[in-house]
Amino acid sequence: MWPHCSKGIGMNAPISHLRLSHLQRLEAESIHIMREVAASFSKPVMLYSVGKDSSVLLHLAMKAFYPAKPPFPFLHVDTTWKFREMIEFRDRMAREKGFDLLVHINEDGVREGIGPFSHGSNVHTHVMKTVALRQALDKYGFDAAFGGARRDEEKSRAKERIFSFRTKTHGWDPKDQRPEMWKTYNTRVAPGESIRVFPLSNWTELDIWQYILQEEIPIVPLYYAAKRPVVERDGMLIMKDDDRMELQPGEALQERMVRFRTLGCYPLTGAIESSADTLEAIVAEMLTARTSERQGRAIDRDEAGSMEKKKREGYF
Amino acid sequence: MLDANLNPATEAAVEGIRDYLAAQENKTLLRFLTCGSVDDGKSTLIGRLLYDTKLIFEDQLAALEKDSKKHGTTGEDIDLALLVDGLEAEREQGITIDVAYRFFSTPKRKFIVADTPGHEQYTRNMATGASTADLAVVLVDARQGVLLQTRRHSIIASLLGIRNIVLAVNKIDLVGFSKERFGEIVEEYRAFAKDLGFASVMPIPMSARFGDNVSRPSENMSWYDGPTLIGHLETVDIERGLSAKPFRFPVQYVNRPNLDFRGFAGTVASGSVAVGDQVVVAKSGKPSRVKRIVTYDGDLSRAAEGEAVTLVLEDEIEVSRGNMLVTPDARPHVADQLAATLVWFDEQAMMPGRPYVLRTETDEVSATVSALKHRTNINNFAHEAAKHLEMNEVGECNLSLQAPIAFDSFADNRTTGSFILIDRITNRTVGAGMILHPLRRAANIHWQALDVTKQSRAEQKHQKPAVLWFTGLSGSGKSTIANLLEKKLHADGRHTYILDGDNVRHGLNRDLGFTEEDRVENIRRVAEVAKLMADAGLIVLVSFISPFRAERRMARELMEEGEFVEVFVDTPFEECAKRDPKGLYARALKGEIKNFTGVDSPYEEPERADIHLKTAGRAPEDLADELEAWLKDKGIC
Numbered sequence: 010m011w012p013h014c015s016k017g018i019g020m021n022a023p024i025s026h027l028r029l030s031h032l033q034r035l036e037a038e039s040i041h042i043m044r045e046v047a048a049s050f051s052k053p054v055m056l057y058s059v060g061k062d063s064s065v066l067l068h069l070a071m072k073a074f075y076p077a078k079p080p081f082p083f084l085h086v087d088t089t090w091k092f093r094e095m096i097e098f099r100d101r102m103a104r105e106k107g108f109d110l111l112v113h114i115n116e117d118g119v120r121e122g123i124g125p126f127s128h129g130s131n132v133h134t135h136v137m138k139t140v141a142l143r144q145a146l147d148k149y150g151f152d153a154a155f156g157g158a159r160r161d162e163e164k165s166r167a168k169e170r171i172f173s174f175r176t177k178t179h180g181w182d183p184k185d186q187r188p189e190m191w192k193t194y195n196t197r198v199a200p201g202e203s204i205r206v207f208p209l210s211n212w213t214e215l216d217i218w219q220y221i222l223q224e225e226i227p228i229v230p231l232y233y234a235a236k237r238p239v240v241e242r243d244g245m246l247i248m249k250d251d252d253r254m255e256l257q258p259g260e261a262l263q264e265r266m267v268r269f270r271t272l273g274c275y276p277l278t279g280a281i282e283s284s285a286d287t288l289e290a291i292v293a294e295m296l297t298a299r300t301s302e303r304q305g306r307a308i309d310r311d312e313a314g315s316m317e318k319k320k321r322e323g324y325f
Numbered sequence: 326m327l328d329a330n331l332n333p334a335t336e337a338a339v340e341g342i343r344d345y346l347a348a349q350e351n352k353t354l355l356r357f358l359t360c361g362s363v364d365d366g367k368s369t370l371i372g373r374l375l376y377d378t379k380l381i382f383e384d385q386l387a388a389l390e391k392d393s394k395k396h397g398t399t400g401e402d403i404d405l406a407l408l409v410d411g412l413e414a415e416r417e418q419g420i421t422i423d424v425a426y427r428f429f430s431t432p433k434r435k436f437i438v439a440d441t442p443g444h445e446q447y448t449r450n451m452a453t454g455a456s457t458a459d460l461a462v463v464l465v466d467a468r469q470g471v472l473l474q475t476r477r478h479s480i481i482a483s484l485l486g487i488r489n490i491v492l493a494v495n496k497i498d499l500v501g502f503s504k505e506r507f508g509e510i511v512e513e514y515r516a517f518a519k520d521l522g523f524a525s526v527m528p529i530p531m532s533a534r535f536g537d538n539v540s541r542p543s544e545n546m547s548w549y550d551g552p553t554l555i556g557h558l559e560t561v562d563i564e565r566g567l568s569a570k571p572f573r574f575p576v577q578y579v580n581r582p583n584l585d586f587r588g589f590a591g592t593v594a595s596g597s598v599a600v601g602d603q604v605v606v607a608k609s610g611k612p613s614r615v616k617r618i619v620t621y622d623g624d625l626s627r628a629a630e631g632e633a634v635t636l637v638l639e640d641e642i643e644v645s646r647g648n649m650l651v652t653p654d655a656r657p658h659v660a661d662q663l664a665a666t667l668v669w670f671d672e673q674a675m676m677p678g679r680p681y682v683l684r685t686e687t688d689e690v691s692a693t694v695s696a697l698k699h700r701t702n703i704n705n706f707a708h709e710a711a712k713h714l715e716m717n718e719v720g721e722c723n724l725s726l727q728a729p730i731a732f733d734s735f736a737d738n739r740t741t742g743s744f745i746l747i748d749r750i751t752n753r754t755v756g757a758g759m760i761l762h763p764l765r766r767a768a769n770i771h772w773q774a775l776d777v778t779k780q781s782r783a784e785q786k787h788q789k790p791a792v793l794w795f796t797g798l799s800g801s802g803k804s805t806i807a808n809l810l811e812k813k814l815h816a817d818g819r820h821t822y823i824l825d826g827d828n829v830r831h832g833l834n835r836d837l838g839f840t841e842e843d844r845v846e847n848i849r850r851v852a853e854v855a856k857l858m859a860d861a862g863l864i865v866l867v868s869f870i871s872p873f874r875a876e877r878r879m880a881r882e883l884m885e886e887g888e889f890v891e892v893f894v895d896t897p898f899e900e901c902a903k904r905d906p907k908g909l910y911a912r913a914l915k916g917e918i919k920n921f922t923g924v925d926s927p928y929e930e931p932e933r934a935d936i937h938l939k940t941a942g943r944a945p946e947d948l949a950d951e952l953e954a955w956l957k958d959k960g961i962c
């Protein structure tokens with residue numbers, strides 16, 4: 010049925026933008042970007058974070074190279090604190106779609122016992138995510154890495170290029186970005202340098218959900234509302250996903266109907282109370298939401314410029 | 326969201342969501358950019374658009390209130406500009422540095438806004454925003470009127486193919502909502518913009534800060550009866566007409582998962598194609614037919630502008646990335662010389678004669694600007710003489726490419742008529758070009774007067790001149806190896822020439838025999854010719870027995886330091902005599918040829934050859950590879 014028989018599109022619409030629907034345009038743009046990378050880099054990788062944006066990326070990659078499989082591996086940087094359901098989902102996807110899955114864990118961090126409870130979100134994220142990612146990129150020598158970031162997510166993202174240059178030390182210089190003209194991407198890097206590529210740059214959160222709905226893309230069940238054991242902590246609802254989370258005095262574990270708008274390390278990801286247990290209901294809820302998506306992430310709340318700082322250091 | 330009057334997710338809402346999404350799907354997309362001088366209120370305007378279309382979430386609003394107190398410029402009010410000035414450096418300096426993309430929608434359309442900076446040094450970012458936009462909102466501060474940046478940005482918008490302009494006369498509240506002032510500015514702008522080829526210029530008086538005429542009609546300007554900004558953006562016709570243009574399919578990626586499938590992946594740049602249609606390969610002119618249009622969701626019968634598909638052809642013809650599949654009826658230009666308008670981005674000025682990498686959507690080739698015809702004064706659009714283009718300058722140039730590319734003129738096709746230039750060393754994107762037309766070679770040989778030096782000649786060829794001097798016995802393999810090496814270098818795009826006994830003895834040195842004197846003279850002439858060729862920027866391969874050390878030293882001394890490479894092709898006499906490809910050894914040994922090297926004339930082996938090739942037991946290909954690797958290593962090619 011998709012993309013040609015969708016009803017009512019482009020009948021007497023003026024041509025250009027109107028002939029293809031908004032989602033068809035976005036899809037084509039993302040596929041174009043992925044093919045550019047496959048054609049011009051020697052060692053690309055797709056960063057697979059298991060969230061809904063990664064699910065969309067994976068789906069687009071399957072489309073871009075059909076009938077071939079995506080000609081690059083998928084890398085998951087596992088902080089060891091991800092929701093268990095994410096890991097199950099990741100392994101199932103790799104099996105079903107037949108892509109090449111690489112998992113990287115910062116073993117130094119594991120040895121030092123770094124974790125969000127003991128070290129706080131900043132140290133944990135830096136060591137287990139940012140440093141781990143750099144380790145993995147260096148280890149395999151990837152010269153291009155796809156990420157699922159969108160420009161509508163956060164202010165410093167809004168200024169990032171689709172092909173975003175990184176120095177040998179993985180640094181991002183927001184003040185010296187390559188001009189990006191048309192769909193003509195500068196894919197040239199010197200040895201050791203790399204490019205982060207964001208095929209979903211121009212998608213909004215609504216587009217993502219709409220596309221998941223339309224294409225019936227599988228996502229981690231945590232996005233759907235269900236009864237889950239949660240604790241109220243620092244104004245967030247944290248799900249107790251395993252025994253590493255200890256209750257503090259005055260805290261009580263409650264079964265509540267919750268779901269997640271974004272997925273990350275379970276101790277750092279706030280759930281929202283919701284009864285939305287279908288995609289339609291999730292979209293309906295989103296349309297009436299009163300807080301922006303990233304609010305559920307502890308790392309963004311420190312201060313306004315925090316995401317930009319993390320990115321300069323090499324966070325995705 | 327900001328407004329409290331949205332209903333919670335009711336059952337009905339959930340049920341209706343598919344309908345709602347279908348309606349969303351049918352919305353059209355308008356990409357526009359905002360530009361103008363710094364402080365004209367761009368960020369405030371975009372903040373206002375997001376605010377008025379209710380895209381500001383509560384947490385963002387709370388953060389905004391906090392930020393307004395810290396960085397704001399609006400006193401007690403919320404500073405809407407802080408919503409969009411994302412980078413810390415920008416907040417600290419209170420300016421917008423880089424283009425930011427914003428998303429909002431109204432019941433009629435979806436919008437992607439490129440918020441582009443006003444500071445002169447960031448003009449390149451404005452060009453970035455303009456390259457993907459259909460319309461430009463040019464802001465003017467009602468108190469200041471049309472400024473240098475207003476003109477500059479309008480010209481860049483025009484050069485980048487934007488045909489629809491909104492002239493937003495902002496801060497009208499600060500001039501008492503004056504009709505006269507508005508009229509003056511509109512008149513001034515129209516006078517300036519009349520030659521910029523805009524299809525429409527829509528002037529709107531507004532106050533971004535207070536919201537007048539942004540989404541709600543102003544109560545303070547009864548004299549104005551035109552649309553609000555949103556009203557205009559929702560209805561303006563942004564026909565690009567790319568689907569009605571001839572079929573163009575730049576090949577991005579050859580998809581070859583197995584021997585049974587060979588597909589060409591790409592995005593249709595213009596026009597459309599159906600199964601069974603005839604197409605030609607732009608660069609070779611080879612025809613074929615479309616056998617299948619493959620997508621993950623099943624084969625299509627037709628694909629049109631904007632669709633990312635994979636084409637399978639009827640015939641096994643040569644097509645690789647960078648080439649284009651096109652309609653046979655209206656083909657693109659294929660040329661290695663072209664005229665284009667350049668916008669320069671880099672701090673290092675554009676110099677004619679310097680090599681750059683030219684990148685079209687999928688093709689990449691080495692290029693030099695052979696002539697800068699004029700610089701465009703962006704205040705008045707006048708043509709001025711110039712020797713180079715500084716950052717943010719615009720000019721018209723002739724370019725000379727190392728290989729032909731397929732293209733259209735930018736006026737005909739924004740996608741296949743544009744390119745970027747990349748610095749070969751730093752890989753920075755240094756400029757962007759809009760193609761005017763192809764040039765016949767003859768039309769482009771009138772190079773701009775510049776000092777043509779050995780270096781500039783070599784740079785144009787993207788190589789270091791060198792003289793590779795192959796010495797060794799007759800039949801040692803000098804010519805075989807030199808020929809193989811030349812093939813490799815040539816395939817690699819190097820400019821080369823071989824001098825050997827055959828092509829020199831019959832012409833230039835026809836008067837010389839084989840006496841010792843003549844042999845010295847022979848070598849002297851060859852060395853001088855090699856020197857001239859090196860001066861012309863070539864890589865010269867000299868294949869001469871040259872048995873005497875003194876002559877080889879003489880040749881070396883003629884060349885520049887490091888330019889002369891002595892290659893000793895070391896094959897034992899017995900082996901050469903056995904191979905005897907021309908039967909010369911047999912005759913010399915019988916005494917029929919006098920002064921034959923190795924027989925009755927000595928061969929002085931090099932004492933310190935730059936490369937010593939012991940050929941025994943090795944294939945010539947192997948030896949040529951070794952030589953090539955050595956040259957690469959030394960940075961010669």
Ligand SMILES: Nc1nc2c(ncn2[C@@H]2O[C@H](COP(=O)(O)OP(=O)(O)O)[C@@H](O)[C@H]2O)c(=O)[nH]1
Nearest residue numbers: 363364365366367368369398406496532533534
């Ligand atoms: N009175 C008034 N002030 C405005 C208006 N639009 C913007 N400003 C103010 O002009 C200043 C510069 O605005 P800003 O949006 O940062 O300009 P930009 O540099 O073009 O992004 C800020 O102090 C704004 O509050 C307007 O319509 N009326």
